[in-house]
Amino acid sequence: MQNNENTEDLLAVVSQSGPHVTFFSVGSYRELGTVEVPAEPHELCFDPRRRLLYCSITYRSGYYHANTGRAHEIAVIDPDARRVVDVIDLAPDHGPHGLVLDPVRDLLYVSVEATDSAQGALLAVDPGSRKVVRRISVAAPGPHWFTVTPDGRHAYTSNKEAPYVSVVDLETGRLLDRIPVGGGEGIDISPDGRYVFVATPKGDFAPPAADAGNAADVGVAVIDTATGRVVRTLPADGITFPVHTTSQGLVLSGELRMAARPDGGPGALGTQTNGVLNVHGAGLEPLGRVEVGRFPLTVTSSPDGSLAYVANVLSSTVTVVHLPSLRTVTTLPVRRGGEAGAHGLAYVPAATGGEPR
DSSP states (O other), rough: OOOOOOOSEEEEEETTTTEEEEEEEEOOOEEEEEEEOOSEEEEEEEEETEEEEEEEESHHHTTTTTEOEEEEEEEEEEEETTEEEEEETTTBBBBBOEEEEEETTEEEEEEEEEOSSSOOOOEEEEEETTEEEEEEEOOOOOOEEEETTTSSSSEEEEETTSSSEEEEETTTEEEEEEEEEEEOOOOOEESSSSEEEESSSSEEESSOTTOOOOGGSEEEEETTHHHHHHHEEEOOOOOOOOOEETTTEEEEEEEEEEOTTTTOOOOOOTTTTEEEEEEHHHHHHHEEEEEEEEEEEEEEOOOTSSSEEEEETTTTEEEETTTTTTTEEEEEEEOSSOOOOOOEEEEEEEEEESSOO
């Protein structure tokens, strides 16, 4: 029987092809158990008010643009009892991925891909009734990741299939702006709401086209939320997927590395070598980089901002990094037979502790 009062902080990690969510103790990094979820889970979000985890079930198998069908569920997990307590059906919408909780309005926002008759959107889910209460179009077919302003009024969506970030008013449902970027991956916002950070361009694993723009534009685009303009780019050498801001304002981004082909050209998907966690300060100055596993896909941090957790999908590991020293603390294996594919992450404070960021 599981103890329903966790007395230590937990790190929850999605095993994408497991399909499981694995729980580790924060501090000792002992594996504490797993929960089986429907295939194929991607992202996690912790609800401190109800002490529940929400897990997006995105595809039946596979990944974006290479799957056997889009799923339409959110698994609801009790992290203390370590069991699935409900499954929210989002049909007719499908391809749920990003998850953000608005604690002020008590709404869970979920990004969904376009259908045959509607563009991609953010769904507002009432965590109490577990029903969809609003669908907000983002005027793009492939919103994957998104971020919400600290006041809960606006959302910025990173769109794989559109050359812009969509800005929507969550209260009125109106599209406010399209901010040009070359397709996007991970996205997050600074704690003060001043900047939005988006990984660009879209990670299609092909050599840049001749008209794709300057190589200096590859990395993390910095959007000034007051003007709606990209004011600079935090450069990267390769494709960047996850972007995360810590409670202390550090900007973390996961950069892929790929083995070169025999002819010297860039490698394709599946040829990744160990990736890199790039760390920028609150003033956007580069602080350093740390080697992580193959294909860093998700990044989160501890509530105090001292530790980063990087999920590496091809290694199926989580690299734990001490940010003040830029030192790797440990590497956590996330496997349950075969390739598990570490993906979504969530920090779950102890039942008697404080709330997370």
